[in-house]
Amino acid sequence: MDGQGRALRTRRALIQAAAEVFAEEGFVHASLRAISERAGVSSGALHFHFAHKGALAEAVEAEATEVVRSIIRAARSRPGGILQTVVDATHALMHHLAQDAVACGGFELAGDISRRTNSPLRREWQHWIEESLREAERSGALAQGVCAADAARVIVAATTGFQVLGSADARWLSAQSVTRLWELLLPRLAAEHCLDRLLCAGSGPWTAPPRRAPAPTDRPA
Amino acid sequence: MDGQGRALRTRRALIQAAAEVFAEEGFVHASLRAISERAGVSSGALHFHFAHKGALAEAVEAEATEVVRSIIRAARSRPGGILQTVVDATHALMHHLAQDAVACGGFELAGDISRRTNSPLRREWQHWIEESLREAERSGALAQGVCAADAARVIVAATTGFQVLGSADARWLSAQSVTRLWELLLPRLAAEHCLDRLLCAGSGPWTAPPRRAPAPTDRPA
Numbered sequence: 001m002d003g004q005g006r007a008l009r010t011r012r013a014l015i016q017a018a019a020e021v022f023a024e025e026g027f028v029h030a031s032l033r034a035i036s037e038r039a040g041v042s043s044g045a046l047h048f049h050f051a052h053k054g055a056l057a058e059a060v061e062a063e064a065t066e067v068v069r070s071i072i073r074a075a076r077s078r079p080g081g082i083l084q085t086v087v088d089a090t091h092a093l094m095h096h097l098a099q100d101a102v103a104c105g106g107f108e109l110a111g112d113i114s115r116r117t118n119s120p121l122r123r124e125w126q127h128w129i130e131e132s133l134r135e136a137e138r139s140g141a142l143a144q145g146v147c148a149a150d151a152a153r154v155i156v157a158a159t160t161g162f163q164v165l166g167s168a169d170a171r172w173l174s175a176q177s178v179t180r181l182w183e184l185l186l187p188r189l190a191a192e193h194c195l196d197r198l199l200c201a202g203s204g205p206w207t208a209p210p211r212r213a214p215a216p217t218d219r220p221a
Numbered sequence: 222m223d224g225q226g227r228a229l230r231t232r233r234a235l236i237q238a239a240a241e242v243f244a245e246e247g248f249v250h251a252s253l254r255a256i257s258e259r260a261g262v263s264s265g266a267l268h269f270h271f272a273h274k275g276a277l278a279e280a281v282e283a284e285a286t287e288v289v290r291s292i293i294r295a296a297r298s299r300p301g302g303i304l305q306t307v308v309d310a311t312h313a314l315m316h317h318l319a320q321d322a323v324a325c326g327g328f329e330l331a332g333d334i335s336r337r338t339n340s341p342l343r344r345e346w347q348h349w350i351e352e353s354l355r356e357a358e359r360s361g362a363l364a365q366g367v368c369a370a371d372a373a374r375v376i377v378a379a380t381t382g383f384q385v386l387g388s389a390d391a392r393w394l395s396a397q398s399v400t401r402l403w404e405l406l407l408p409r410l411a412a413e414h415c416l417d418r419l420l421c422a423g424s425g426p427w428t429a430p431p432r433r434a435p436a437p438t439d440r441p442a
Contacts, residue, residue, distance in 0.1 A: 026335035028249040111385060114247035114335050122386075150401040157382030157393065157402070158375060164332060164385050165343075165378060172378065180371040181378070188408040 011049050013039040015063055018056040019105025023167065027057060028114045057109050057117075064106020065121055067096055072128055078203055082136045083190055086129065090159055091178050091202035093125070097163055098173040107163050126156045141194050151189055158185075175201065232270050234260040236284055239277040240326025244388065248278060249335045278330050285327020286342055288317055293349055299424055303357045304411055307350065311380055312399050312423035314346070318384055319394040328384050347377045362415050372410055379406075396422065 017039035021030045032053060036046040050056045075089035096103045110119035133148040133155070142148060158181050166172035182200035190198055238260035242251045253274060257267040271277045296310035317324045331340035354369040354376070363369060379402050387393035403421035411419055 023334075026249075026333075028247075028335045108334060111332065112247075112335070113244075113329060113333055113388075114249045146405075147401075150397075151405065153393075153398055154379060154402050154405050157386060157398070158379045159382070160385055161378030161380070161382035164381055167334075172374075176371075177374055177378070180368075181375050184367070184372065184375050184406055184409050188405050 007049075010039075010041050010045055011059075013041060014046055014049055014056065015059050016101060019060045019063075019102040022057065022060060022112075023101065023105040023108045026114060027053070027109060027112045032056075057115065060102060061106045061109055061119055061121055063102045064109075065124055067100060067103040067106070068093065068121065068124055068128075071096065080197070080199075080203060081141050081194060082132055082139060083141050083186075083194060084198055084203060086132050086136075086155070087182050087186075087198065087200065088202045088204070089128075090155070090181075091175060091204060092206040093159065094162055094166070094173040094178050095175070095204075095206040097166055098170050104167065108167055111164060122160065125159070126152075129156050129159075141191055143189060143191050146189055151185075154185070175204075178202070228270075231260075231262055231266055232280075234262060235267055235270055235277065236280050237322060240281045240284075240323040243278065243281060243333075244322065244326040244329045247335060248274070248330060248333045253277075278336065281323060282327045282330055282340055282342055284323045285330075286345055288321060288324040288327070289314065289342065289345055289349075292317060301418070301420075301424060302362050302415060303353055303360060304362050304407070304415060305419055305424060307353045307357075307376070308403050308407075308419065308421065309423045309425070310349075311376070311402075312396060312425060313427040314380065315383055315387070315394040315399050316396070316425075316427040318387055319391050325388065329388055332385060343381065346380070347373075350377050350380075362412055364410060364412050367410055372406075375406070396425075399423070 014035065018030070018035045021035050021038060024030075025034070030053065032046060033043065035056065036043050039046070050059065071089055071092045075085045075092060078085065078088055080088075093103075097107065098104075106119075106121050109115055110121040130149065130152040133142070133152040136142050137146075137148040142151065162172050162177060162181075171177070179201045182198075186195065186198055186200060235256065239251070239256045242256050242259060245251075246255070251274065253267060254264065256277065257264050260267070271280065292310055292313045296306045296313060299306065299309055301309075314324075318328065319325075327340075327342050330336055331342040351370065351373040354363070354373040357363050358367075358369040363372065383393050383398060383402075392398070400422045403419075407416065407419055407421060
């Protein structure tokens, strides 16, 4: 492995370790020593890649945002209408929150009041749900009398609840939890001609989204 | 006002101020000086009532738990079946989260990862929703094929989402948000013979629940 390959691997190990420690301890209590020890790298290597703890948190959030985008791209590439895409994306998001420390850590940071930043992660998810429901409305996939914006808010609230509760108890992130949500929502939400084709359990399986290689640091390792 | 009355008033002012500061800053960043200044009391008076910041947080959580219990008692005292009671209680909870700093601060503390305690507040709400849905199932108020436990999880997730998102944007706590949730859920959730009578907008208005007087400290003021 050449120098740049080693630097990328170190950077990725640090982001992974930071995500785990942030999710366990919260941003304020997470120590750089705990992060470098968990990543198996020296304190000097950590500081070479990340000037301070906030930079590590930003890197975790950026990676988690990329996970959300990959989930959305993968759901969009599947057959089925826009409502099935939304069902699939919610399943895939919960699956990744249960499996992927970086996705989980990114959402934990987004909800960490002590971090005092406006994380783009929840906003990104919310905007995509809103746009998708508007698309469903335009294409006649919503039942009569259902407002896209209102439906989007209910879906965002429920998925945010699963994420928050799931950080302490992974059963909230289970496929069954998400399936039951859609079994209760879709009969009122979806137009009748769509309902028969919609799979509340999603059209998985949900494989890990392909991560983009993390951006290398400006300085060579 | 006698000494004990003054002590109770000071204690209440400190709990109110602490709830506000915890909700704004998070537990870790909240300073005792900011809390005593906001309460308009001396640092000595704060330490007379609360030995440390954790004791203040516990007092906020205990008061918020009492708010939740009051909301449940008030919803239960209204006419209508158990599903209407649940609808009413969700409306009342969001109304109080938007209006009452102590309720809001208590739930913020429950979700504050840096606090590292297992707050009873979310658990209390969740258990009540679960019990109520089981009661609805026993009384035939649930539609055929709907499992009480599954329905409870969806309701808990959505209301947790409203609370979490509402801490940054109060529109999530609006009566409209809660009404739209029930408009989407109840058609599948409720037995047909109940559906016509159920008011998705709740049978409010939601007045402030009567707070019990806070427990006096062991030492006289």
